[in-house]
Amino acid sequence: MAPIVIKSILISESVDPCCKKVLEENGIQVTEKLNLTKEDLISEIKNYDGLVVRSSTKVTADIINAASNLKIIGRAGTGVDNVDVDAATKHGVIVMNTPSGNTISAAELTCILITSLSRHVPQAAMSMKAGKWDRKKFMGAELFGKTLGIVGLGRIGKEVASRMQSFGMKTIGYDPITPREVTAGWGVEQMTLEELWPQCDFITVHTPLMPSTTGLLNDASFAKCKKGVRVVNCARGGIIDEDSLLRALESGQCAGAGLDVFVEEPPKNRALVDHPNVISCPHLGASTSEAQARCGQDIALQIVDMVKGKGLVGAVNAQVLASTFCQESQQWITLGEAMGAVLQSCASSKPCSQVNPSNTNQYLTLSCGRVPSRTVPRRRPIGSFARQGSCHGVCEVEIQAGGASLKARGSVLGGVPVLLELGGSVFRQPVALAGHLLFLLVSPGPQVLPSLAGRRPSDCVSVSLSVSVCLSVSLPPSIRLSVSIFLSVCLSPSFCRSVSIFLSVLIFLSSLSVCLHLSVCLSLYFFPSLYFFPSPSFCLSVSIFLSVCVCLSSSFYL
Numbered sequence: 171m172a173p174i175v176i177k178s179i180l181i182s183e184s185v186d187p188c189c190k191k192v193l194e195e196n197g198i199q200v201t202e203k204l205n206l207t208k209e210d211l212i213s214e215i216k217n218y219d220g221l222v223v224r225s226s227t228k229v230t231a232d233i234i235n236a237a238s239n240l241k242i243i244g245r246a247g248t249g250v251d252n253v254d255v256d257a258a259t260k261h262g263v264i265v266m267n268t269p270s271g272n273t274i275s276a277a278e279l280t281c282i283l284i285t286s287l288s289r290h291v292p293q294a295a296m297s298m299k300a301g302k303w304d305r306k307k308f309m310g311a312e313l314f315g316k317t318l319g320i321v322g323l324g325r326i327g328k329e330v331a332s333r334m335q336s337f338g339m340k341t342i343g344y345d346p347i348t349p350r351e352v353t354a355g356w357g358v359e360q361m362t363l364e365e366l367w368p369q370c371d372f373i374t375v376h377t378p379l380m381p382s383t384t385g386l387l388n389d390a391s392f393a394k395c396k397k398g399v400r401v402v403n404c405a406r407g408g409i410i411d412e413d414s415l416l417r418a419l420e421s422g423q424c425a426g427a428g429l430d431v432f433v434e435e436p437p438k439n440r441a442l443v444d445h446p447n448v449i450s451c452p453h454l455g456a457s458t459s460e461a462q463a464r465c466g467q468d469i470a471l472q473i474v475d476m477v478k479g480k481g482l483v484g485a486v487n488a489q490v491l492a493s494t495f496c497q498e499s500q501q502w503i504t505l506g507e508a509m510g511a512v513l514q515s516c517a518s519s520k521p522c523s524q525v526n527p528s529n530t531n532q533y534l535t536l537s538c539g540r541v542p543s544r545t546v547p548r549r550r551p552i553g554s555f556a557r558q559g560s561c562h563g564v565c566e567v568e569i570q571a572g573g574a575s576l577k578a579r580g581s582v583l584g585g586v587p588v589l590l591e592l593g594g595s596v597f598r599q600p601v602a603l604a605g606h607l608l609f610l611l612v613s614p615g616p617q618v619l620p621s622l623a624g625r626r627p628s629d630c631v632s633v634s635l636s637v638s639v640c641l642s643v644s645l646p647p648s649i650r651l652s653v654s655i656f657l658s659v660c661l662s663p664s665f666c667r668s669v670s671i672f673l674s675v676l677i678f679l680s681s682l683s684v685c686l687h688l689s690v691c692l693s694l695y696f697f698p699s700l701y702f703f704p705s706p707s708f709c710l711s712v713s714i715f716l717s718v719c720v721c722l723s724s725s726f727y728l
């Protein structure tokens with residue numbers, strides 16, 4: 171892995187001091203600025219190569235967009251749901267977490283909430299502080315022999331299971347990824363959620379927050395639970411739907427909830443926090459000195475290792491970024507950058523532009539992606555190149571400039587980035603995106619290309635052959651020879667054509683039998699415009715073939 175240069179890091183939350191110390195010992199300048207507003211962070215972030223956060227800093231796409239130098243977002247903790255990982259990946263920013271540093275602390279708090287729920291410890295403590303001695307009100311229930319449902323059997327789920335087993339609880343669970351045989355080894359019997367809900371006295375969730383886990387416990391699932399079930403959420407707010415939970419608490423379907431996390435933190439809606447059967451904490455799962463020391467040290471060491479090129483431990487988007495760094499992807503990135511440079515130049519108002527596609531600084535905002543060749547429109551040139559090329563795909567880049575959009579398609583053929591289409595014009599031959607390129611937008615017509623590109627060898631050869639054939643049957647050898655040499659060496663195509671027609675007419679007037687020659691000459695005259703044929707060599711072959719035919723037929727007739 172190539173080393174990544176990180177000179178300065180911003181720490182935007184209360185991270186253990188060992189993080190700063192380790193980074194500074196390794197030559198990285200660290201600035202700590204806590205409680206920044208989003209606007210502050212947007213204006214600050216461009217000054218740093220790295221950002222270290224916990225769960226409070228919301229690293230949104232607009233912050234990442236403003237972070238022109240950012241290479242790493244370090245999360246001193248587990249959940250990265252406060253970081254827009256997709257936006258970071260798009261910008262080539264590595265997102266790294268320390269997933270095991272706070273496992274034990276989060277698992278312990280979960281167990282504390284379960285035990286507290288069973289004996290109403292926080293409520294009893296509050297009533298004591300209020301000067302009461304209420305022994306009846308806080309009648310509890312043993313955990314021994316009760317069933318705990320663990321949804322999400324990863325690091326924390328596993329630790330919770332072993333701890334609660336020591337209280338004599340039966341542990342059942344559900345996890346779509348961790349195999350049943352594995353969790354059976356920890357004493358957790360896995361089953362479907364439908365089977366799990368009605369068996370549990372307590373349910374605790376330990377999944378990441380994502381679309382499939384949002385509202386895992388909702389009105390429907392509460393309805394399937396035992397009446398009086400107690401629930402704990404030390405994972406992420408929203409895995410237990412907050413409105414459903416409140417309804418279940420009010421109806422008595424749920425006898426109590428232990429909440430460390432909320433959809434909005436701190437929660438503005440206090441209905442749950444204020445409910446008498448809810449015990450809650452201000453997101454304290456990882457708030458132990460041990461967890462913070464581990465997470466702070468881990469994130470610093472992981473960043474240092476990355477800077478030294480030793481590895482990318484904890485990078486949650488490493489797979490995507492690693493594929494970005496492979497050689498094949500590099501070719502596609504070069505292609506995308508070169509196409510961006512071409513489009514940028516074409517989008518400028520100049521009538522014609524010279525661009526250097528290898529200058530990636532010219533590159534505009536571009537969306538580059540490989541699409542499977544089967545999605546390539548069935549236009550002959552692109553389709554055939556996509557099949558013939560070593561890489562079966564095209565890269566499509568579109569830019570918006572001055573209210574209009576301009577598109578290009580390219581591909582990588584034999585390791586070389588090539589342009590296949592620009593602004594709706596499909597290139598018959600792929601254009602290698604290297605060196606300096608000149609693009610001219612002209613209306614198609616027989617005269618345009620030769621007049622722009624100058625004499626093509628095939629044009630001259632066709633015309634000179636046609637003329638020399640005509641001359642061979644009508645004029646003395648000395649004139650034939652000199653005209654033929656003159657035409658083949660130095661005339662422009664348009665002039666060749668005029669001469670060709672003129673001579674053809676002359677021949678026509680001198681002998682009726684050369685009608686054939688005239689028609690062939692006229693067809694040869696059109697060769698320069700026949701760039702609709704696949705290649706110049708094809709034109710040349712036809713030209714030679716027809717010329718020979720004329721030769722043969724002329725000797726037959728005359």
Ligand SMILES: NC(=O)C1=CN([C@@H]2O[C@H](COP(=O)(O)OP(=O)(O)OC[C@H]3O[C@@H](n4cnc5c(N)ncnc54)[C@H](O)[C@@H]3O)[C@@H](O)[C@H]2O)C=CC1
Nearest residue numbers: 248249276322323324325326347376377378404405455456
């Ligand atoms: N309250 C706090 O301060 C802390 C909270 N956390 C949070 O705890 C949660 C769990 O953390 P870890 O155990 O370290 O994560 P992990 O990644 O080790 O485990 C998560 C498990 O959830 C499972 N899962 C995914 N989708 C699921 C679904 N639809 N149903 C059931 N299981 C599903 C995964 O297969 C995985 O086994 C995370 O959301 C993390 O952010 C972690 C540390 C501290």
Ligand SMILES: O=C(O)C(=O)COP(=O)(O)O
Nearest residue numbers: 224225226247248249456
């Ligand atoms: O690690 C996690 O997922 C946590 O939720 C801990 O968050 P924190 O670092 O305490 O803000």
